[in-house]
Structure formats: structure tokens, C-alpha cells
Amino acid sequence: MEKSRFFIEVAYFGKNYHGWQVQNNAISVQERLNDALAILLRVPTETIGAGRTDTGVHAKQLFVHFDADSTGILANPDRFLHALNGLLPHDIAVKSVLPVHQEAHARFDAVRRSYEYHLHFEKDPFIYAYSSFLRDIPDVEKMNKAAEFLLGKQDFSCFSKSNTQVFTNICTVSRAEWIWESEGKLVFHITADRFLRNMVRAVVGTLLEIGIKGKPISFMEEVIASQNRSMAGTSVPAQGLYLTEVAYPYPVK
Incomplete structure (x- = not known):
């Protein structure tokens, strides 16, 4: 049958x-x-x-x-x-x-995927498995300006885990921004046609280099241009990351 x-x-x-x-x-x-x-x-x-x-x-x-x-x-x-x-x-x-x-x-067939990365700033034993804890509040305005360098179609080798079997490291990012949400939670939203392995966690780690550790906004542009993973920030912990949407050119619900 x-x-x-x-x-x-x-x-x-x-x-x-x-x-x-x-x-x-x-x-x-x-x-x-x-x-x-x-x-x-x-x-x-x-x-x-x-x-x-x-x-x-x-x-x-x-x-x-x-x-x-x-x-x-x-x-x-x-x-x-x-x-x-x-x-x-x-x-x-x-x-x-x-x-x-x-x-x-x-x-x-998927044409778009979206992720969120969640941060919280007060120690809370009830959400540690759902969000990543930071002691210092980052400069969100600065990180959002740096995130603009992510937009568009470009090579994101600098954010890819090494030795992955993919045919290209080129992705098209259509959204990248931090938003304050309820109860003091900061969430990074990113949307692209495709993502490389470990890409979002490396992107967030690089933005935090700018928002907390004082790197200039232009650091993001330099990291992307380098195509070198060692130039980017450390990957942030997994528990704060969520795949939130997968879109198709036809109805799936």
C-alpha cells in the first residue's frame, strides 16, 4: 500500500x-x-x-x-x-x-526560521533551566546597533562550529534585535532563511562582548569580515535558546 x-x-x-x-x-x-x-x-x-x-x-x-x-x-x-x-x-x-x-x-522546503535567546538578571532557581543568567545588564542600544551588521545575505563562517558538513556558510538574516520583555527578561530575536550549527549562540556571545565587555559596535563588522570563528565571542549556554518558528511557502497548520 x-x-x-x-x-x-x-x-x-x-x-x-x-x-x-x-x-x-x-x-x-x-x-x-x-x-x-x-x-x-x-x-x-x-x-x-x-x-x-x-x-x-x-x-x-x-x-x-x-x-x-x-x-x-x-x-x-x-x-x-x-x-x-x-x-x-x-x-x-x-x-x-x-x-x-x-x-x-x-x-x-523551509524558507524561514526564527530563534530567541533569553537572558535574566536576578538569580532565580525556578527559571535557570529556561533562561541564561547574567549578573550585569548589557548596553542594549549598543548591541542593537551592532546587530544591524548581521542583516542581509553574507558569509557567517565566523559563527559556525568547525568541521560541519554544509555546502555553504552563506545565510540571509532578516531580523536581529534585542527586546526587553516582562519581568526584566531580555530576549534576542533572530530570523534567517537558514542557520549554521551553533550560529545563534555564537552571535549572542559576540554581541555580549560589545554590550558588556566594552568592544566597539564595529567589532561585529570585523568579526563577520574575518570569517574566523576564533574572532567571535564564546558561545552562550544552551538553556536560553529556543527555536520559535519554521515557515514554509505553503500552509502547514
């Missing part, structure tokens, strides 16, 4: 996982999802996600595709979601399921 293709929208809290992608000797979100689907659909089921997140990083929205028989439990989306969420651990949730055309691809 010919299988149909489906997109599912997934959210997860990344603390207990070594990232999204299946690994040989570590627990991943993808492994947990594949296992739950295999139990529910009664056949081994492989998923492909819109991208990978690193160890400890969270996702408010990640789209995943898989192929399955549409005449079974997937004929009733509400029943499917209820059953799948019942098989998944508390820190992974499936929010929607949608049949798509057979050539739809969760990774290659």
Missing part, C-alpha cells in the same frame, strides 16, 4: 536531550519521537525535521515529516494526536498533524 506524507508540529524542552537528531550513544528528541510513532503505527517510522537543535536547546515549534498509511489512525487526527502525546515523555509534545503532498520536505 502506498504511504502518504504528513507534517507534525513538535515542541520540546531540551534539557534532557542531546539535541534533536538521533545519535548512537545519547538520547535525542528524534529518537523518542521515532519510537513513539513506531509503537502507534505498528511499523518502524523515520522522521525528518526542519533542522537540528544542539544539546539542551529548546523548540517551541519544529516541523517534522514522515510517511505512513493514511487509512489507519491518521484518518482521525484528534485521536492520533491524543495517542501520540500519550506515548511521548512530558517534555515533548505534538501540537498538530497535517497531510501534505508527497514531495513536501520539512527541512528543504
Whole structure:
């Protein structure tokens, strides 16, 4: 029987996982999802996600595709979601399921991805796993001026983890800004067509070199032009990073 293709929208809290992608000797979100689907659909089921997140990083929205028989439990989306969420651990949730055309691809069809990085400045044991703690408040205006150098299409090799297997380090960034949000939380918002591995955490670390350590605004321009990872700032901790949106040229909800 010919299988149909489906997109599912997934959210997860990344603390207990070594990232999204299946690994040989570590627990991943993808492994947990594949296992739950295999139990529910009664056949081994492989998923492909819109991208990978690193160890400890969270996702408010990640789209995943898989192929399955549409005449079974997937004929009733509400029943499917209820059953799948019942098989998944508390820190992974499936929010929607949608049949798509057979050539739809969760990774290659995505046209835009957005991330947030969360900072807080008062020690709080209840949010340490959700946000990164800083003792000093940075110069936000200065960091936002530096973030303007990120906009547009350019080579971001300086923010990429070394030895990654990608065909290009060129990305197009359409948004990069810091915004104060409720309860004294500072959030960095960044949107691009694609991201390199470890890119957002390296970008935030570089901006904090400017906002806290006194580097000039032009330091960001110099780092990007260098295409050298050693010029950029240290990667910030994973727990403050969230994948928040993945967009496609067709409806997925």
C-alpha cells in the first residue's frame, strides 16, 4: 500500500536531550519521537525535521515529516494526536498533524526560521533551566546597533562550529534585535532563511562582548569580515535558546 506524507508540529524542552537528531550513544528528541510513532503505527517510522537543535536547546515549534498509511489512525487526527502525546515523555509534545503532498520536505522546503535567546538578571532557581543568567545588564542600544551588521545575505563562517558538513556558510538574516520583555527578561530575536550549527549562540556571545565587555559596535563588522570563528565571542549556554518558528511557502497548520 502506498504511504502518504504528513507534517507534525513538535515542541520540546531540551534539557534532557542531546539535541534533536538521533545519535548512537545519547538520547535525542528524534529518537523518542521515532519510537513513539513506531509503537502507534505498528511499523518502524523515520522522521525528518526542519533542522537540528544542539544539546539542551529548546523548540517551541519544529516541523517534522514522515510517511505512513493514511487509512489507519491518521484518518482521525484528534485521536492520533491524543495517542501520540500519550506515548511521548512530558517534555515533548505534538501540537498538530497535517497531510501534505508527497514531495513536501520539512527541512528543504523551509524558507524561514526564527530563534530567541533569553537572558535574566536576578538569580532565580525556578527559571535557570529556561533562561541564561547574567549578573550585569548589557548596553542594549549598543548591541542593537551592532546587530544591524548581521542583516542581509553574507558569509557567517565566523559563527559556525568547525568541521560541519554544509555546502555553504552563506545565510540571509532578516531580523536581529534585542527586546526587553516582562519581568526584566531580555530576549534576542533572530530570523534567517537558514542557520549554521551553533550560529545563534555564537552571535549572542559576540554581541555580549560589545554590550558588556566594552568592544566597539564595529567589532561585529570585523568579526563577520574575518570569517574566523576564533574572532567571535564564546558561545552562550544552551538553556536560553529556543527555536520559535519554521515557515514554509505553503500552509502547514
